[in-house]
Amino acid sequence: MFNNKNILILGPGKSTINIDFNKYDYIIIFNEMVDYLRNNIIPNNNNIILFANGTMLEDGIDRIERNSQYLYKVLYKIYYNINESKYNNIRSLLIPVERGWSKNELSEVPLGIFYVLKYFLQFSNINIYISNITFYKNGHYDDKINLNRIQPFNAHGGHNIMLQIEIFKQWVKKYKNIILLDDILKDLLNI
Numbered sequence: 001m002f003n004n005k006n007i008l009i010l011g012p013g014k015s016t017i018n019i020d021f022n023k024y025d026y027i028i029i030f031n032e033m034v035d036y037l038r039n040n041i042i043p044n045n046n047n048i049i050l051f052a053n054g055t056m057l058e059d060g061i062d063r064i065e066r067n068s069q070y071l072y073k074v075l076y077k078i079y080y081n082i083n084e085s086k087y088n089n090i091r092s093l094l095i096p097v098e099r100g101w102s103k104n105e106l107s108e109v110p111l112g113i114f115y116v117l118k119y120f121l122q123f124s125n126i127n128i129y130i131s132n133i134t135f136y137k138n139g140h141y142d143d144k145i146n147l148n149r150i151q152p153f154n155a156h157g158g159h160n161i162m163l164q165i166e167i168f169k170q171w172v173k174k175y176k177n178i179i180l181l182d183d184i185l186k187d188l189l190n191i
Contacts, residue, residue, distance in 0.1 A: 011133035031056040037070040131182040
């Protein structure tokens, strides 16, 4: 389905980087970013894929439905039960994705970007460009960002941000011919 495609993974950060959305076959956004579609912050060209975590899938279903005309697909964590009737209006959009890593590899709850990367890395001849990922740095993304300003974040006992950054860096290094980062993210991660 996504072989030979250029993918943009777009985080919620505010960036001065000019992104040419036309260069990408698909644009991946996360959770509440679905509301950007109605405000035309992201071009509505029917190639938007939303990654919805459990909270968004459970509590934000109305927001997903309101914006469904702009979405190509919705990726969700495979272990959520989507058989409930509340998902009937978006069922055709849903694609289940596995954990970014197994519980045996790490007892940490992966950030959404790992689910997205794991899913798209299974396709051949794919290029992934990542921009505006913040790692929860107060929800902002600017030229002055650095690791010392990132606050550890544990949602639902889940995310150790500094550890996830280290794992993310390992993935970027491992897939260096597939994954490209914007300059601010490279600087943030010291890559």
